Amino acid sequence: MEVEKKATTVEEVRGVEEETKKEEAAASDVSLKELSKKLDDFAKERDWEMYHAPRNLLLAMIAEVGELSELFMWKGEVAKGLPGWKESEKEHLGEELSDVLLYLIRLSDMCGVDLGDAATRKIVKNAVKYPAPSKST
C-alpha cells in the first residue's frame, strides 16, 4: 500500500500551499492547444478515437449544452456572479461548461479547424462588422 507523505512542519505546509497555488495558476492559464493534446491522449489511451467522429462529437456537445441548460432551468433571470447559488451548484456549472468546451475543442480538431486561430480571426471580423462608437475627448 502506498502511504502518502504528509507535510508536518510549517515550512513543509507552506511549500505544499505554494506548489498548489502554482498548479492552480498554471491550470487556469491553460491554452486551447494544451487541452486539445490532453483530449487526444485521453482518446488514444482508451482506444476511443473511432467514436470521436465529427457528428458524434457535435451531438455529444449538444447533449452537454442540454445538461448546462438544466442548471438554469426554471430559475428565472440569474444575476451576474450567481448570488445565492451554492458552491456545489457552481462546481457543477464549471463541469458542464467544461464538457461543452472540451467537446467543442475536440470537434474542431477532428474537423481540422484551428479553433484559437479561427476565434481570433472572428473577433477581428466582429469588430469590423460592429465598429465601436468613437469616444469624444
Ligand SMILES: Nc1ccn([C@H]2C[C@H](O)[C@@H](COP(=O)(O)OP(=O)(O)OP(=O)(O)O)O2)c(=O)n1
Ligand atoms: N466518448 C467519450 C465520452 C466522454 N468523453 C469525455 C468528454 C466529456 O468531458 C466527458 C463526458 O462524460 P459523460 O458522457 O460521462 O458525461 P457527464 O460527465 O456529463 O456525466 P453525466 O452525463 O453522467 O452527468 O467525458 C469523451 O471525450 N469521449
